[in-house]
Amino acid sequence: MTDLLTAALDAAGRGWPVFVLGRSKRPVANCDACRPADDRPPHDPASCGHLTCHGFYAATTDPDRLAAIVAAVPSGQLAVRTGAASGLLVVDVDPAHGGDHSLAVLMAERLVPRTLHVHSGSGGLHLYYRHPDHYIGSRPMPGRPGIDIKADGGYVVLPPSIHHRTRRRYQWGQHATDVEMPPPALLAACEPPEPAQTAPAGLPATRRGGGGITHPDKLLDAHLSAVRNAPQGKRRTTLYGAARGVARLVLLGAIEQADAIAVLTDAGHAAEQSDRDIRAAITGGFRDEGIAAA
Secondary structure (H helix, E strand, O other), X not given: OOHHHHHHXXXXXXXXXXXXXXXXXXXXXXOHHHOXXXXXXXXXXXXXXXXXXXXXXXXXXXXXXHHHHHHHOOOOEEEEEOEOOOOEEEEEEOHHHOHHHHHHHHXXXXXXXXXXXXXXXXXXXXEEEEOOOOOOEOEEOOOOOOEEXXXXXXXXXXXXXXXXXXXXXXXXXXXXXXXXXOOHHHHHHHOOOOOXXXXXXXXXXXXXXXXXXOOHHHHHHHHHXXXXXXXXXXXXXXXXHHHHHHHHHHHOOOOOHHHHHHHHHHHHHHOOOOHHHHHHHHHHHHHHOXXXXX
């Protein structure tokens, strides 16, 4: 039994559905039958049933299926699906983007009690908390540079995976073994700011009149739909273009920046893009419109 399979079975024993990424930390490419084509309609990723297709939708706790997944991608990275599916909310600290400072502030504010944690291969930290009984989207934590929330619609890499750039292993921390409940203040920090008005059709609130845009809600929905429906090979560039369009809505005061980043991130996850590609596309799109995506 390989170390990867042993770790996968251990995670499954905790009730965490796991899957395997490619060595580059990206989801394994879909098979031919799961790729968009003119002669067949798209199918539901959650009910596909293929071993490694559709990213975290392939996550499972079934031992036989896990053995088959690891055998199919023996040199990949192990990952756990976060959110309600696993009962996990993970605070992902990235030192390269200021996460150490933000974590120090959170600790000073007593928002991050000791809990099960992982030292990532990039020198960061993953803090594991229990998922609450309501939806928490995976997104950057508002106002906390270098900290992402990995919950519904997300995943994190598990030990003993090896980071694709540093070649260092992800390792479990030594001083805490239990997954703790997040304090109410931490959950509040995970949420986007409350919109000024109720948004229709599941979209964040928008404001009319900015720059002569009569229906900013419809324009926002069009950008997000383009991302969700982009064909494979054009998903990142489509998200970048959508980010530029949504950034212009932010500049016009039609939507709050935190809400804009959150919905773009969710659309990127729906299109099965990696967290790295999502962050790069949104950051680049906002930057090219003159906004720092923080």
